Amino acid sequence: MSSRGVRHDSMRARNLAVVLATIHRSGPHTRAALAERTGLTKTTVSSLVADLIEAGVVTESGAVRGGERGRPGVAVSLSGHRVAALGLEINIDYLAACVVDLTREVRLRRVRPADNRNSDPARILEGLRDLVKEVTAEAEADGLRLAGAALAVPGTVEGGVLRSAPHLGWRDVRVADLVDPPFAIDNEANLAALGELWFGSRQPDFLYVSGEIGIGAGLVVEGTVFRGTFGLAGELGHVVVVPDGPVCRCGGRGCLEVYAGQDALLGELASVGELVARLESGDGRAVRACERAGHALGVALTSAVHLLDPGEIVLGGIFAPLFRWLEGPVSEGLRARLGQMRGAPPALAVSGTGGDAAVLGAAGLIIQQILAEPARLLDL
Amino acid sequence: MSSRGVRHDSMRARNLAVVLATIHRSGPHTRAALAERTGLTKTTVSSLVADLIEAGVVTESGAVRGGERGRPGVAVSLSGHRVAALGLEINIDYLAACVVDLTREVRLRRVRPADNRNSDPARILEGLRDLVKEVTAEAEADGLRLAGAALAVPGTVEGGVLRSAPHLGWRDVRVADLVDPPFAIDNEANLAALGELWFGSRQPDFLYVSGEIGIGAGLVVEGTVFRGTFGLAGELGHVVVVPDGPVCRCGGRGCLEVYAGQDALLGELASVGELVARLESGDGRAVRACERAGHALGVALTSAVHLLDPGEIVLGGIFAPLFRWLEGPVSEGLRARLGQMRGAPPALAVSGTGGDAAVLGAAGLIIQQILAEPARLLDL
DNA sequence: GGATTATGTACAGATTATGGACTAAAGCGA
């Protein structure tokens, strides 16, 4: 609980957010419908909507007839023409950026291939800065105002500081400070979960499992990402599957990653595409690797379901193209192990976003912030 | 996000809560100090404090000199004399109740031994109703007004309905409806975690591990219990320790409970006291059982730390008296398995509450509600 | 075209916080 008292302007800020959230959640509304939904009076809603229009987050979008009789209302809907969010991602082999407007339309996408393994943070951040400049200029030329930016990184983040990104070879990098204006940073898996929420037409409760070189997970409960105490929650890749199994790069033993990480799945194959090809041709070794991974995932997800209680489980990253082969072993494992503890195990689904859930989710985080505090756009 | 607009009275309700929370968190304050802390004006604070005094949640408690000079202020502190909360618990072999006032003073405790295994819900609830009547009468004779009640049950709770309590033999019991006024219900482990927060002088971030016949856990993040999507989070007892281990009563295999549940620990011994005695005398079998349990706990907690990211781990219930013998294996397991993933594993601590963390936590839940919405006390 | 119905705005009134003036109560210094 914030310990600051609230004043008149906080009340208005809150009401602006309530009206905007209603439009966002349930589509265009007339002012009258908004008044009914929010419990505010028509007068107040009119005044709030006027402010939201001025802030550029909503527009009037034509007449609607409510019942059969009476004066038709004017629909107020989210506006995609003024305000947008910038999503960024640093990953092992690329930098990516995207611009998403308030209607969730992806307005711009940029991917720059790069080899960032064991790289120098300063050099990569220089490249990121360039990318930001380029994309910002293009967005502004499009008439968009970028209300904020967020960055996805393949590592653990604590209070805006990148603590450890083993594959990049980075430790304790204060990424946010190096770019102006400073932006939000979060773990790839957390943001991919948000990406799934915003762009994969998901229900607001699920566990997104991100298969990359490592395996991460982001839990979304009631539309927000659960981060734990230090922001380190969701490290599904190191859940114990076999207590005295092979040593993992984390120092533990028998972690999920050992059985279902990219390296374990691909073996000597060069890419996921190749693995899929082998699977389709019924190659025994590939099928066995996939079954082993599915089995391990079933075990780890059983623990995860007991501890996190997700509404649904979504497989993303490299698990998405492999879903056909993973689904069976994973869901059987869950069903058998969860037993009578719950009615039925959470449903298993494929990720609805393409490979770029994380960048999109980064933009989604900013959109979430805008929707939560539209008043900030008015102060500037 | 609630979708209801806020009005003047919500603003005031919020400010009442802010002032009260400040006093609760940081002890007695003068009105001037409250004004500074909350950012409200002295005028507003005076008016809010007047309401809080009327509601009976705070009192003036003597003069305090702030600096060296100037008129001394009047300290405003929590009042334990009017408002209190009722905590209740149904467990395998007893019914319990307690009354706790706003200063966290336990004003009343009642435990009624009973054999509730495989019992008839209606009969037990009858007994609970009697207990409530008795305790309510005593509290009222003491001048206390019970602002609400909450009930801890050894089972899973979903939206006020007790879904499944295997040891009681209950399924789908609508407990809340059967008592008037209806009260909040939650899982024993979740409420024990709150009990630990309120009465064990804990930091606001920890995972409370409740060793009873089953093993549960309640995660507290920033002072609130994490419940997951359906309120089923924290089922530590069924986290997988050995994927093809012995069958557990839940239907799974190799669950933590199989290795560290009460039955596994006690073997043929009749009570935890007896086990402690054996351990103290160095009985080999007892020591080995304890080591095995500690090892299994280390494995399950490793998964829990990766997924939940708790600030600290608190062992309660039957694990509390066994802490001396469990601490070593558990913390070694955590240290070895967590490896380089985090700076250091979360600290391991014993529960600070006695055996009745759950009842106390039930009362704590209500106190939390009062502190969050003091305005409700004024409306009546 | 007039009655009916629903939308959206205008204006007075209510609620609550603010800010400066004022009163109260203590110590300090002469």
Add this chain to the structure above:
DNA sequence: TCGCTTTAGTCCATAATCTGTACATAATCC
């Protein structure tokens, strides 16, 4: 002891915001 300074708490006029009623507007129904 008296006045000065300092801090606490209250009073009152003002400002921000929401409410509620009245009203103008725009559609359908007959």
